[in-house]
Amino acid sequence: MTALTRRNLLKAGAAAVPAIALSAGPAHATTAGPLATGTVPASLAGFDKVVQTFMTEREISCGQLAMTKHGKLVMARGYGTYAPPTKAYILARVTPTSLFRIASLSKSITSAAIMRLVQDGKLSLGAPVTTLLGLSATADPRMDQVTVLRLMQHLGGWNRDTSKDPLWIDHTIAAALDVPLPIGHDDIIAYRNARPLDHDPGTRMYYSNYGYMLLGRIIAKVSGRSYEDYVKQAILAPVGITRMRLGRSLRSEMSASEVSYTSKYTNKSVVDGSGQVVPFPYGGFNMPNQDANGGWIASAVDMVRYARIFDAAGPVLNANSLATIMARPEIGESGDGWWYGCGWYARQVPGNLNTWHSGGMPGTHTYLARLQNGWTYSFLFNRREEEGSLDFDTLDDQMNRTPVNGSWPTTDLFPQYGF
Structure with missing residues (x-):
């Protein structure tokens, strides 16, 4: 086989x-x-x-x-x-x-939440992220071309191999903005939005945790609820799922039913400014900041x-929403015949x-x-x-x-x- x-x-x-x-x-x-x-x-x-x-x-x-x-x-x-x-x-x-x-299985959850807002007439897939979140396009006028759909399909114009993934450089961002650790979503956005895109939106697919982090902020802004609360209410509750939740950074904060995590690597803590070297899974990265791109x-x-x-089609998404999620993006298929839809x-x-x-x-x-x-x-x-x-x-x-x-x-x- x-x-x-x-x-x-x-x-x-x-x-x-x-x-x-x-x-x-x-x-x-x-x-x-x-x-x-x-x-x-x-x-x-x-x-x-x-x-x-x-x-x-x-x-x-x-x-x-x-x-x-x-x-x-x-x-x-x-x-x-x-x-x-x-x-x-x-x-x-x-x-x-x-x-x-x-981790990134969270992305399809975020895409489902976006499509539910679209389905309910509260959001347009063609809406620019600059308009939705009040972001400036001063650093790069092409930001006005970054739409909700392009965020979901990793077509926003960021390439982490070129400019690094802002979800994983907390110390760099804190130093650049002269703010203490831990940093939050607003700090990450302020840092990245002050820098130009890596390529024209809608032309190339590069996997972007940052793009999905922005989708989480759009969900919160449009729904009037926290990202987590909206997902639980609109996506998980209709199919009877109650265990799922956003994770935390430290072992002491974890759910009693959560497993322990193993890594050979350590990192300086990003949850405080102590400079302490910690096991990477426990304070070496900021789990709450990962919410919409990898935090569940x-x-x-x-x-x-x-x-x-x-x-x-069911209680969460209708047939049109499902078709949109799975549709080929504007750049079409890869040379090998696969594509990235919305979270899949x-x-x-x-x-x-x-x-x-x-x-x-x-x-x-x-x-x-x-x-x-x-x-x-x-x-x-x-x-x-x-x-x-x-x-x-x-x-x-x-x-x-x-x-x-x-x-x-x-x-x-x-x-x-x-x-």
């Missing part, structure tokens, strides 16, 4: 997972692998084994996998730190409803439930549209994919690629090469795991 790795999704189409036999390993946890919790039907045990093996080989301490078929939750697993064979203790327990930072926490179960919003990468395959997104920040790697034949899955981990040793594309490849042992389950597990 053709692999559906992020690499290959960007390069080629892929077939659906076939329902053929597989001799799968045990679905229960052992002392030689992650301590698994949750539910895995026998026919899907091969997927469970793939994730457990991947985590064991790379010593990843916390993970989750959730899968739906035609909107029904058919698998929900949490994977905690494995106990070495000679020991009998648990270092971390992860359930299917434990919370993880989901959720479980994999939450993510596959949320993804059902995009399967068909997309590729047309025979009879279906594959959509997906990944996310990463220090201590976090996430993935969510909606593929052919109604199959959606999400995995979340508490480590990211740092030195080329984890190779998450390998996991994508293995997941999509794993066949179902018989038939897909038909029992819906969503009621079992709450929201």
Whole structure:
């Protein structure tokens, strides 16, 4: 079967997972692998084994996998730190409803909120960000060409490889503006808006966390509510999701049901001016500033439930909104046939549209994919690629090469795991 790795999704189409036999390993946890919790039907045990093996080989301490078929939750697993064979203790327990930072999976949430405002007649996709947020175009007159839609499609005119990502240079911004840490959204905007764009808006796609941060400010301005409150009320509540929320920077501020995050790197604290060197996931970056571009926490179960919003018109988005989100941008497809819609990468395959997104920040790697034949899955981990040793594309490849042992389950597990 053709692999559906992020690499290959960007390069080629892929077939659906076939329902053929597989001799799968045990679905229960052992002392030689992650301590698994949750539910895995026998026919899907091969997927469970793939994730457990991947985590064991790379010593990843916390993970989750959730899968739906035609909107029904058919698998929900949490994977905690494995106990070495000679020991009998648990270092971390992860359930299917434990919370993880989901990083850039947050972008499709922000796009959905924007489209809901458009759908309700409160916002126009063609509105310039300068008008909506009262931003000056003095530093670059092309700012007037940066529209809401271009922000959602990463066509705003910023290139972080050229001018750096302003969501990740807190010390630089604080020094330039002569303000104390922690900086906030207004400081980030003041710093970036005083500098010219890197290219003409609408001409080239360069991934922009800053553009999505601006979308969060537009949502708050137009709705009259905080970004988080509006998303919870307009996007999550209609589909019964209550666990998801914005994350915090420090370990002491985290939710009791949130996992711990692991990174080899440290950074000077950005949450205060102490200059203290801290673990990168805990104060090495400002989590609240990441809100609209990467700040949500959720479980994999939450993510596959949320993804059902995009399967068909419903209580959140109508058919026109869904079509706009998935439409090709004004620059068209890439040379390899994929495009970035609004918060989703997309590729047309025979009879279906594959959509997906990944996310990463220090201590976090996430993935969510909606593929052919109604199959959606999400995995979340508490480590990211740092030195080329984890190779998450390998996991994508293995997941999509794993066949179902018989038939897909038909029992819906969503009621079992709450929201």
